Amino acid sequence: MTSIILCFFAFLAGFIDSIVGGGGLIQTPALLINLPNMPIPALLGTGKIPSVLGSGTAAIQYAQKVSFHKTFLLITSVLTMLFSILGARMVSHLDPQKLKPLMLFILIAVAIYTFWKKDFGSFETKTVSKNKALIYGSLIGSIVGFYDGFFGPGTGSFLVLAFISLMGFDFLTASAHAKVVNVASNVGAIGVFWMNDHILWQYALPMAVFNIAGAIVGTRMAILKGNLFVRNIFLIVIIGMILRYGYDVLK
DSSP states (O other): OHHHHHHHHHHHHHHHHHHHSOTHHHHHHHHHHHOTTSOHHHHHHHHHHHHHHHHHHHHHHHHTTSOOOHHHHHHHHHHHHHHHHHHHHHTTTSOGGGGHHHHHHHHHHHHHHHHHOTTTTTSOOOOOOHHHHHHHHHHHHHHHHHHHHHTOTTHHHHHHHHHHHHHOOOHHHHHHHHHHHHHHHHHHHHHHHHHTTOOOHHHHHHHHHHHHHHHHHHHHHHHHHOHHHHHHHHHHHHHHHHHHHHHHHHO
16 A cells, blocks of 8 residues: 555656656655655655656656757756765765755745746746856756755756756756756765665655656646746745745744
8 A cells, every 4th residue: 555655646746846846845755654664864765766767757758849958967967966976975964854944945035036027937038158057057066966865855946946047948948957967866866875775676666657657747748838837837846845844844
C-alpha cells in the first residue's frame, strides 16, 4: 500500500515539476509521511531517483520545441552538479530546517512580485551578453545547486524564477532550461547518496516510472497551453510552498 501511495504522489510530482518545478514539494513530504522511520538522508536520496528521470524525460520533450542557450546551460549545469554534491555532503552535518524561515520570506516576496507583475515571464524581455550569461550561470549554478543537494524542494521553481529575472526568458523557455539543470543537480546529489547507501531502491524505482509518466503529461500540456498556463501553475506551486514552510516555521 505504501508503494502505491508513493507512486501516486510521484506521478503528481512529475506532472507539476515538468511544468514549472516544485515537484519536491509533493514528493518529499510524501516520503517523509509514509516512511516515518527511515533516516532523512535515505528519504532525500530515494526521492532523487524519480526526480532525475522525470526531469530528464521533460528535458528531452522540451528540446524538441525550445531553443536552448547552450553556453549558459553548460556552465549552469556543471556548477549546479558540483555544488549539489557539496550540499548533499553537508546534509549529515547541518540542519536543513534552519533554512525554512529564510525560504518562507523569499517565497512570499516571489509570490507578491509575480502576482502583481502581470507580464512577468510572459515573453522574452532581453538578450544577455555571453559574459553576463556566464556570470549569471555561475551564480545560479552555485547557489541553487547547493540548495538542491542540501534540501531540495522547490529547486525547479527557483531555477525558473532566476532564469526569468536574470536571463529574461519567458516561462516556457525558463522551464525547459530548468529541467536540464535539474538533471545535472540530481545526478550530483545521487552520487553522494548512492555511495552512502542512502537510496531505498524498492521505492525509488516504481516511483520513477510514475514520475516519468507525470512528466510526459505535464510537458505536453505546458507546450500546448503556453506561458500563461505555466505562469498560473508557478503561482500555485509558490503558494503551496509558502503554506508548507509557513506551517513548519510556525509549528
